[in-house]
Amino acid sequence: MLGETVSASPRFEYLFHPRSIAVVGVSTDFSRVGPGRMYVEALLGSGFKGKIYPVGRSGGQVFDLRVYPALKDIPGSVDYVISAIPASETPRLVKDCAAKGVKTVHMFTAGFGEIAAKNGKKLEDEVASLARRSGIRLIGPNCMGIFCPDTGLSFELSLPRRSGSIGFVSQSGGNAIQAVREAQTKNLYFSKIISYGNAADLDECDFLDYLTDDPGTKIITAYIEGFEDGERFKNVIRRAARAKPLVVYKGGTSAGGRRAASSHTGAIAGSEIVWESFLKQVGAVQVYSLDEVLDMAVLFNYLTPPKGKAVGIIGIGGGNSVLAADACAREGLTAPLLPSAIRRRLEAIYSSEAGGSFRNPVDMYFAKFNLAHETVRAVADSPGIDLIIVHMTIGWSPKNDVDLAKKHVELLTGICGEVKKPVVVALRPFGPAKYTDATADAEAALFEAGFPVFFSVASAARAINRYVDYYQRRKRSR
Amino acid sequence: MLGETVSASPRFEYLFHPRSIAVVGVSTDFSRVGPGRMYVEALLGSGFKGKIYPVGRSGGQVFDLRVYPALKDIPGSVDYVISAIPASETPRLVKDCAAKGVKTVHMFTAGFGEIAAKNGKKLEDEVASLARRSGIRLIGPNCMGIFCPDTGLSFELSLPRRSGSIGFVSQSGGNAIQAVREAQTKNLYFSKIISYGNAADLDECDFLDYLTDDPGTKIITAYIEGFEDGERFKNVIRRAARAKPLVVYKGGTSAGGRRAASSHTGAIAGSEIVWESFLKQVGAVQVYSLDEVLDMAVLFNYLTPPKGKAVGIIGIGGGNSVLAADACAREGLTAPLLPSAIRRRLEAIYSSEAGGSFRNPVDMYFAKFNLAHETVRAVADSPGIDLIIVHMTIGWSPKNDVDLAKKHVELLTGICGEVKKPVVVALRPFGPAKYTDATADAEAALFEAGFPVFFSVASAARAINRYVDYYQRRKRSR
CATH class of the missing domain: 3.40.50.720 (NAD(P)-binding Rossmann-like Domain)
Structure with a gap:
């Protein structure tokens, strides 16, 4: 493809x-x-x-x-x-x-x-x-080595035995282990992970080349502290980015980080190339934390690429709606006014005498969240909207919030496949442990149904912005 | 004071x-x-x-x-x-x-x-x-009203009955409730919260004025969507910021956010004042999410103001150390090289034949985390270091990680009060529920001991940067 x-x-x-x-x-x-x-x-x-x-x-x-x-x-x-x-x-x-x-x-x-x-x-x-x-x-030396669930090659007890489509070249073994465990909660699995430490012989270039050619790897992710040969590195990155989505997290961008990298893997952090512009130019996605690596993997794995950055924002609560819209704007998405026909349709759905907050963002109201699926359908029918973010928080109300959340998730999973525009969920955990557990359950159910789920509207919007950029750059370069 | x-x-x-x-x-x-x-x-x-x-x-x-x-x-x-x-x-x-x-x-x-x-x-x-x-x-109208635990005035069942020193003026009731619940997990409590909605009569100015004069309120926080009278608003903010730490989260900074704000509380979002420069000028702290409101409250509540932004970074794992240093730098802190005398002391503590990662960041090593307290003491003795961030992740190792974390937390709480420099903990939860629970327990124990705890090194560094700025501006303006 x-x-x-x-x-x-x-x-x-x-x-x-x-x-x-x-x-x-x-x-x-x-x-x-x-x-x-x-x-x-x-x-x-x-x-x-x-x-x-x-x-x-x-x-x-x-x-x-x-x-x-x-x-x-x-x-x-x-x-x-x-x-x-x-x-x-x-x-x-x-x-x-x-x-x-x-x-x-x-x-x-x-x-x-x-x-x-x-x-x-x-x-x-x-x-x-x-x-x-x-x-x-x-x-190596000084590394965790290879994780390849297909062959049972592993570096840590009780990592998942299930194989997936993400390859991860990680100079750090700790980051590799964290990535596997985090990814599991997102229903994401790895084809191969290579923690290669000091790279005395085989290095990031060899492993990136391998993943580029590996048919089992659909998405390449990389945590890199440094490299030896700038020209070779650039060529390898260029080839990898042409073949597959490539997400790069560069460690050692600060003086302290470089010091840590050199103590960690002896890496020379390679300030000789300007990472940001180089990665952009070759069409790789640069991110700035391990969470963001996985957020990008979530999108590449779950989401049909949106045509643009115009988002329909749907959630519960007036204040939350303001915050969600501001977060989207800060992260590079736009939230255009919904056309009047769609607003009228939403007013009809909610039998709203109060006018309602249906202009985008759309406030689902706490008491009427059972209209979630109809709301999503209506917003998805807006010609100016490229994708939808549904945001929800479990733990807002102390009483039957967990049951409400379950219902909400059921309603959302019910529309999966039916709505033609990409839908993303921002699921904000908070407060006491029982809500955190309920959030974890909701997250699992939503991933299972095929929704990309994020920790916050801001992190969702940031990843989506990079995701759309990625596809728009690919399109232009053809 | x-x-x-x-x-x-x-x-x-x-x-x-x-x-x-x-x-x-x-x-x-x-x-x-x-x-x-x-x-x-x-x-x-x-x-x-x-x-x-x-x-x-x-x-x-x-x-x-x-x-x-x-x-x-x-x-x-x-x-x-x-x-x-x-x-x-x-x-x-x-x-x-x-x-x-x-x-x-x-x-x-x-x-x-x-x-x-x-x-x-x-x-x-x-x-x-x-x-x-x-x-x-x-x-009001269109608001949750007053939360004042001292008198038993509340707008939501099962909010904590305990009173604290934070005042919160929140145009949104949902944000107010979220703030109370989140704060509780940080051992933070509110003196008064006012959700004032459309502000047909009493408005943000009245309530900010009240909190400015309220002896029970030591820290003022505010979520504001708009205001009526620009001149009055500026005067009130100026007086509040002079009297007490004032943390302002402005909602409705984007077109969508302003639309949501006007549907939410009828607020005109007040683009007529340039919030950023105004708040800076009067010495208020501007933040961009509810999490950041609470992160600032955590620092004002728990941390002796550091003298500057030079941070000693201590944690487990080579990759984690790189990432922690990079995150601190991105958020405005510096991580200076530790003096050689301190490095030699750390080498002696760890009986390190391997040279070790003791230059800053300091890698505690997984197997030797029981030296945490001595490590913190040594780094705190560095003349060039203003504060310390200890970062830890629970769930890294599948075996006895929960017990190790408990031990780690005990060691840290053991040094509380003994170390003369401010110490902040970044406690990163992840993965399966059992680690999330263990993280929540560790967080509670650390807050109880008096440490400010953050979700990530990045969020800790961002808050600390603003915190030091706040005190440096106050000092200059005297």
């Missing part, structure tokens, strides 16, 4: 489909934090179908698996090694991997180029060079 | 202390929505100490109270009347109120100046003029 030819099997396909994994640095001392053990547990929990070989000096057993004292003691072949040993021992490990015919080494191990001491960078270079000479590809 | 003489008893004190209230328009037909009944219930539930007289044509009983057929049938005197009858019947009511010696009429009733039909405005003028001639003061 997006006009780029993709190769049947991308170059680094094998990284995501190991038949056997050895986790090196598995301790059987359960009184201590054990990242090696954590990886074994994550692979078991994610249903990895290949062989899992824990490796650790102590031997023994973890999770009913035999712990091998060394890589060479493993009877079968090993495709993929996860390193959770101290940095100083990694050159030896890479040599062992070469001897064993290992194709990929993921270095969870930290203490390389990201540390202040110069020997860190030296060790990183040594390990990378050893790997290169043996034809081994390195992921 | 803030240098303005306040009168012992502000002019409109009596509005907030009625000895008896009649609620007119109480129906005993429980099959229909009954705003009159709702008010009676709210007053009973809020512990109103005076007499409550329901009035309704049907007579009978509600909540064990006798319903009087008409105002004149009430045996005792009536200070305050809440009108929940149709608009067309209100001129009659005001005449009855005059005969009964009523001092204040709060018109919940809508259908006046805010409606499209011209007779609405005419009726509003008529009622206002009738009241004026009888010495009756009107609140």
Whole structure:
């Protein structure tokens, strides 16, 4: 659909489909934090179908698996090694991997180029060079590695096993994990996530290239702290943005952020390119927080692109209506006056003797929210309206608000598919826990029905503004 | 402390202390929505100490109270009347109120100046003029009225009965209710809230003036859609801002918002003054959402003003540290490099062979978060640091994250009072409900201990930037 030819099997396909994994640095001392053990547990929990070989000096057993004292003691072949040993021992490990015919080494191990001491960078270079000479590809060091639910490759226990269409290249492992968990509440799932840390060998360019060619990935998202080769990076980004929606969150835009990035992944934050204008020019969407990454993924996943930025705003409450309209305007949308025929239709729906607030924004009134579906239909029939935002807050009234919200959600889900214009819901949680729970339930039901749901009118409008820009730029560049 | 003489008893004190209230328009037909009944219930539930007289044509009983057929049938005197009858019947009511010696009429009733039909405005003028001639003061029409927990005056069931130091003048009743509920989760309470709707008689100026002189109100917040008299408004705002911290949220800044405001309260949104520069000039804090109103109230309530905008950022995770620093910079704070002596101290605390991320932002590391208190102490000892933001996310790790968070919160609350620099916490909720609940618990414990808590580093930094600006402007203008 997006006009780029993709190769049947991308170059680094094998990284995501190991038949056997050895986790090196598995301790059987359960009184201590054990990242090696954590990886074994994550692979078991994610249903990895290949062989899992824990490796650790102590031997023994973890999770009913035999712990091998060394890589060479493993009877079968090993495709993929996860390193959770101290940095100083990694050159030896890479040599062992070469001897064993290992194709990929993921270095969870930290203490390389990201540390202040110069020997860190030296060790990183040594390990990378050893790997290169043996034809081994390195992921990391200092990263969580690959998440690929299709093959049961995971870096954290109890991440969802369901696969989706979003690819995420995330220099930070923490952001990757947060993204998976948040996305789950939005009924969004990932095809592949790569946390690649210091990028001593494979880097953001390799992984972006991979996702560009990966048929299972429909939307590419990226959290990037820095890059090595500006020209190559630009070309990769350009190709990715041409092939698929590409959402980029650049970390390290401030002095403190750059300092943190260099301590985090040793990244040089690349002030040599002007990110904003470059990303705009190639048609990528730039965002400024992890929430905004997911907000864009929500739209690319759920919403038919609106033709323009004219929004019909529907919600409950006079004050809320004012605020919703102001927020839309601040974020770049317009809320045109509804035509008089539509206003008359709304007046008829509400049997309004009071004139009513039907000019846009439209106030549904608390007592008459059961007319939500008819209201949405009427506003959608306005020729000047490109899309609709329905805003609602659960917890406004203390009495039967949760039941009302359920009813409201039912009415909205009832019209899904029937209304021809894109409809977005802003669902504002607040107050005591019972309303927060009710909001979570409502959110789940709305996503299930196919509505994109946002935390606030402002965040919805911000994402929609970028979304429409994205499609308008694509259209112009054709 | 803030240098303005306040009168012992502000002019409109009596509005907030009625000895008896009649609620007119109480129906005993429980099959229909009954705003009159709702008010009676709210007053009973809020512990109103005076007499409550329901009035309704049907007579009978509600909540064990006798319903009087008409105002004149009430045996005792009536200070305050809440009108929940149709608009067309209100001129009659005001005449009855005059005969009964009523001092204040709060018109919940809508259908006046805010409606499209011209007779609405005419009726509003008529009622206002009738009241004026009888010495009756009107609140509204088309509003929720007064919330004053001290006297048990309330407009909504199950709002907190606890009184606090925040005054809120809110043209919108919905915003007022949302504010009370949200504030409660932040351990913040209100002295008085006035939802004044169409302001046919008493208006934002009267209520702002009242709060300026009210000794129980330490912080004034306002949601304003429009005003009548620009010169008077400016003088009132100027006097209020001189006396107390004043936070203003202007609704109706966009075309759609102005349209909504005029349908909501008949407000003319007052584009004749340039709000931004005017509010800055008089030393009021302008904000752009209800969340931001409360964020400012949180700081004014909890935080010793920092000397400047240099922030020490402390949190868990490399990626999170990058993002936190970037967010602070975007919102106007700086994150200077920590002096080498402090960095060495942090390295010693963490026994860090890896160099560590101690330059600012400071990465506490997941496995070593139990050093939180020592970390905060060390950063607070940096001469170049004005305040500290600690950021944390609950739900990052699936295993014992809730327990870890509890421990983390204990460590933080343990240092409260001990650290001489202001400390702010950004507590990011996410993911499944159990983490949301754990976040709510952590938030409550931190507020209880006296920390200002924010939803994100960005919202914390935005509020802090405005807060420091506020105090720096005050200092300069002395």
